Amino acid sequence: MNPSNFAANPNNISTAFGLKGFTGVKGVEAAGNFAAMAFHGVTDAPTVDVEIVGIGTVSNLSYGSSSAAPVTFASGVARRINVNVGSSTVASFDLSPTQARDQVGAIIFASGFVNPPNDRSDLAFGLYIVYPTGEVEPLALASGINRGPIGEVRVSTWPTMAGSWTVAVSAGAASKLPYRLVSTTGQVLEEGTWEVPGAGSWVYTVPADAYSAGVYLLQVGESTYRLLK
Numbered sequence: 001m002n003p004s005n006f007a008a009n010p011n012n013i014s015t016a017f018g019l020k021g022f023t024g025v026k027g028v029e030a031a032g033n034f035a036a037m038a039f040h041g042v043t044d045a046p047t048v049d050v051e052i053v054g055i056g057t058v059s060n061l062s063y064g065s066s067s068a069a070p071v072t073f074a075s076g077v078a079r080r081i082n083v084n085v086g087s088s089t090v091a092s093f094d095l096s097p098t099q100a101r102d103q104v105g106a107i108i109f110a111s112g113f114v115n116p117p118n119d120r121s122d123l124a125f126g127l128y129i130v131y132p133t134g135e136v137e138p139l140a141l142a143s144g145i146n147r148g149p150i151g152e153v154r155v156s157t158w159p160t161m162a163g164s165w166t167v168a169v170s171a172g173a174a175s176k177l178p179y180r181l182v183s184t185t186g187q188v189l190e191e192g193t194w195e196v197p198g199a200g201s202w203v204y205t206v207p208a209d210a211y212s213a214g215v216y217l218l219q220v221g222e223s224t225y226r227l228l229k
Contacts, residue, residue, distance in 0.1 A: 007044040007115065013063045015043040024069050026105045027132035034075035034100040038067040039109035042125045046085055050108075053080040066107075075102035080142065081127060083110065090114070093127045093139040106131050108139070116178070123178050123219055136186040138217065138224035155218060155225040159208040165227055167194075167204045167220060174198045180219040181206055181227075189216070 003015045022037055029035050038050045040061045050058040050067075058067040073079070079095040095108075112125030127139040154168040169177060180191040189211065194204045206218065208229050216227040 003043075007113075009043055009063050010046045011062055015063070018064070020064065020066070022066055022107065025107060026070070029072065029075075029103050029105050031103055032075060033072050034102065035070035035072040035105040036108045036129070037070050037106075039107055040065055041109050041111045042114060045090075045110070045114045045125065048090070049084040051082040051084055053082060055079065057084075070105055073100070075100050075104070081108070081139065083127075091125075092142040094142050095129070095139055099129055099137060099139070101131070104131060123180065124221060126219075126224060130186075134185050136182075136184065136217075138219075141223060153220050153223060155220065155227070157226065158228055162205075163209040164205040164207050165218065167206065167218075169194075169196060169202045169204065170200075171196045171202065172199050177204075177221055178219075179204075179206070179221075182217050182219065184215050184217065 001017050006015065009015050020039070022039070025037050026035070038058045038061060040048065040063050043063060045063060047060055047062040050061055052071055052073070055073045056071060058071065061067065076097045077100060078097050079100065081093045081095055082089045083091050083093075107130050108127055109130065110125050110127055112123045114125055116124050126141065128136055129139065130136045152170040156166045159165055167179070175196040177194045177196055178192070179194060181189045183189060190206065196202055211229050213229050216229065218225045218227050
């Protein structure tokens with residue numbers, strides 16, 4: 001809503017709020033197939049190539065743009081997806097077999113920031129998939145994003161007896177750790193930033209009492225965890 005609060009796009013593309021339309025998304029595919037459109041939604045990222053290893057590459061995808069046509073491949077098979085700038089891989093993500101749903105066409109999009117410290121220490125970018133039903137799921141980060149001073153992060157997937165999910169953090173230095181609790185439909189339920197005082201182990205909590213039974217997604221830094229209530 002206010003691009004001046006964030007780092008500019010390196011290709012000088014406006015990062016002002018907008019709505020994007022997609023053509024070619026059918027939603028329903030032939031038996032045995034899964035198809036996905038790719039969308040570049042990382043404001044501070046340059047033009048990238050999205051490589052679905054063993055299948056093909058969506059080339060020269062700039063911020064705010066999508067692939068010209070869906071990429072179709074066999075459903076129910078795990079796929080590695082690399083985000084490349086030139087000959088270098090910025091990050092790799094894993095599309096799980098259950099995410100490559102049979103007879104489904106979906107959108108795989110990138111959201112977040114390449115350099116969070118330049119953007120109010122917000123979330124590092126990730127890849128997410130949105131299905132025709134409106135469900136949104138994160139793809140698992142395989143490698144490539146620098147975690148900086150934050151080391152291991154361990155999250156309790158079920159609430160504790162005190163009615164909270166706990167997040168244990170190992171840090172090598174003082175830092176800020178943004179978090180966001182969202183529903184599986186993408187609704188932001190709670191967000192903020194934890195202050196990590198310095199090197200050591202620290203525990204933070206996310207209250208669960210206000211939420212009904214179900215599945216939630218907790219984004220901590222550049223990683224996303226599935227929570228149950």
